[in-house]
Amino acid sequence: MLIRLTYASQIAADRDRSDIEAIVEQSRPANQRRGITGVLAFHDGRIMQILEGPEREVLALYERIRMDDRHHGVVELQRETIDVVQFERWGMTSRPLADVLLMVDGY
Numbered sequence: 008m009l010i011r012l013t014y015a016s017q018i019a020a021d022r023d024r025s026d027i028e029a030i031v032e033q034s035r036p037a038n039q040r041r042g043i044t045g046v047l048a049f050h051d052g053r054i055m056q057i058l059e060g061p062e063r064e065v066l067a068l069y070e071r072i073r074m075d076d077r078h079h080g081v082v083e084l085q086r087e088t089i090d091v092v093q094f095e096r097w098g099m100t101s102r103p104l105a106d107v108l109l110m111v112d113g114y
C-alpha cells in the first residue's frame with residue numbers, strides 16, 4: 008500500500024540551511040533505495056516535508072525523522088493512502104510552504 012505523509016517542523020536553533028541541504032543530499036540515495044519520493048520545503052526556519060512510498064518504509068522513516076534533533080516541534084499534517092505518487096523524485100525547495108501544497112512535481 009502506498010501512502011503520503013506530510014509534516015511540518017522547525018529547524019533546531021544551532022542549525023541552518025546548510026544542515027538541511029546536507030540532509031537532502033544524504034537522503035536522496037537512501038530514499039531512492041526505499042522507493043520513497045517527495046519534497047522538503049525549507050523557508051524561514053520552517054520545514055515541511057511530504058513523503059510518499061510504501062507504507063512500511065514511509066512510517067519507519069518518519070519515526071527516525073521525528074527523533075532527529077536537528078529539528079523540533081514535528082507536527083503530522085496529513086496521512087493518506089494514495090494510488091499514484093505525486094512527486095516522481097526526491098528533492099528540496101526553498102519556496103514558501105504554502106506553495107508546496109499547490110505543487111506538482113517540477114520543483
Ligand SMILES: Cc1cc2nc3c(=O)[nH]c(=O)nc-3n(C[C@H](O)[C@H](O)[C@H](O)COP(=O)(O)O)c2cc1C
Nearest residue numbers: 030033034037038054056068071072073075077078
Ligand atoms: C528535516 C529532516 C528531514 C529528513 N528527511 C530524511 C529523508 O527524507 N530520508 C532519510 O533517509 N533521512 C532523512 N532525515 C534523516 C533521518 O532523521 C535519519 O538521520 C536518517 O534516516 C539516517 O538514519 P540512520 O542513520 O538510522 O540510517 C531527515 C532529517 C531531518 C531533520
